[in-house]
Amino acid sequence: MKQRKGLFITSFLVLPVALYAIMVISPFLQAFYYSMTNWTGTNPNYKFVGLDNFKRLFTNELYSVYLIPALKHNAFLLIAMPVIVIALALFFAFMLNVGGRSRGSRIRGVGGSKFYKIVFFFPQVLSVTVVGVLWGAIFRSDEYGFLNSILALVGIPTKPSGWLSDPDIVLLLVMLVMIWSSVGFYLVYFSAAMSSIPTEIYEASMLDGASRVQTFFKVTLPLLFESVQTAWIYLGIIALDAFALVFVMTPEQGGPNHSSEVLGGVMYHYFSSSKAAVACAVGVVLFFFTLTLVMVSLRATRRERVEY
Template sequence: MRLKKALRKDLFVTAFLICPMGLYAAFVLWPYLETFGYSFTDWSGVAPPSRFVGLENYVALFQDDVFLAALWHNAQLLVVLPVVTIMLALFFAFMLNAGGRRGAAGVRGVAGSAFYRTVFFLPQVLSVAILIIMFQATYRSDSAGLLNGITAALGLTDPDDPLPWLASPDAVLWCILAILVWQGVGFYLVLFSAAMQSIPKEIFEAAMLDGASRSQVFFRITLPLLWDSVQTAWVYLAIAAMDGFALVASLTPGSSYGGGPDHRSEVLATYLIRNFLTFGKAGFACAMGVVIFAITLLLSLAVLRLTKRDSVEY
């Protein structure tokens, strides 16, 4: 009787999973496998592949100066974006939850913390199209641009000689990074705040009664208890750092899909799309996609491994 019930349960679960697993295999796994196969051909993206070229696309990939430059730019984003975003989000989350004065009600956040939390989260609900329009006006290279207007009003720049933010080879990548940080801080602030609110306030109060400073409370209590959330945030930000396509393609100069000036803001995603749609080098682009997939997978595994710690219970 128990065996029949177990079989019925297994059949029910299997029947329930067949449809979603079939859709996942058809629309996710199979395209990955096709991309891997096409990367060994001379596929143009239109007609079926006519010639097997083996590792030729991969060899050409690592001899391509633009690809290597794009890889370096993604590496810079990969280092800076998670560090800056997580540090800012942790700082603001701590201030909003435990940074205020300790009163009769115990440890609390700064005054108006609910309002600040909403303000910080606002960029997260904006679509990419709205972000692009906003920062096109912010980074305008004439005196009507928001940043040029502010710097001119403060006397930092000459109104007749505005800064070419997105047209500057030295500044363009950092302008894109600033947008990514500005957009992401609010989401991770809410993530860390939710995790912080699950920590009993008595732990903070006991530490402060023992004479611990705010910085000691943060580094010795708050951060270790939030480490699982920090680890998750690091993985997602690493994935975001390997993308950046929409902002680079829409905001930066270039003949197609941005990346300028002189490929100084090129990222892997924009170079992939340009090879696939503009140059007709679909096999080469598929090889690039496989490399991006491998890098992202390895980075995620490395982050999970390097940031692994024993769980702290309270």
């Protein structure tokens, strides 16, 4: 009986596992292989060169001029963006679910919380390309730029040279857009997690004299720890995969002067320069960067599960 059950389950798993192996695992393995060749991307005649491409990435000045700034920018986004998104999403979710006026010992969210969730979630229905074009129009340097128009209207000096052309702030502006487009999803995500917390726990804490701030840090945050951990990992992956937004928004697709370059952009540069093997090497670096992020995050945030 158990053998038949195992065969029945296996019959349903064969096709999806095979498709996953062909569509996901196989390209990864190919990238690992090509990263150790001198393949140009079009020439079928290539040879195995071992780890030479990886050595060039970090030692050859012509290669490192792209890679080193990109690593720094990805590291900055990896640290800053998830922290800000999670903090904002937790704050807004807490206000929408618990931040309303209390009636005795009963608590409730703010009025119109469902409407606010829809408004915050709206950026999620837009593609990355649309988001990039939209914010690119906002940061335009001429009089048609929305931000410059608003500043001129209220008498504040504009930036005629262009907001996205300033190497000191272009990466910050890209991160701002990433935060804007991500907060809504994680607000809804944390709201769903908060709605599963029994209201009796909040009511008991309020009867004990806990303030809203104390309730958040002593009750809500510990009970949402696993949700925060998951959000951190996914946001870290998003921070490492910022290429599409950078490509659409910034001048020179990573400029000016590589001041907003990310690892995905480096891969694109080498592929378009007929250096596909080097691009695959960058992809392998990005793969291990992401894998290390996940492993370290899971290890560092390991703790006993809080039951309620």
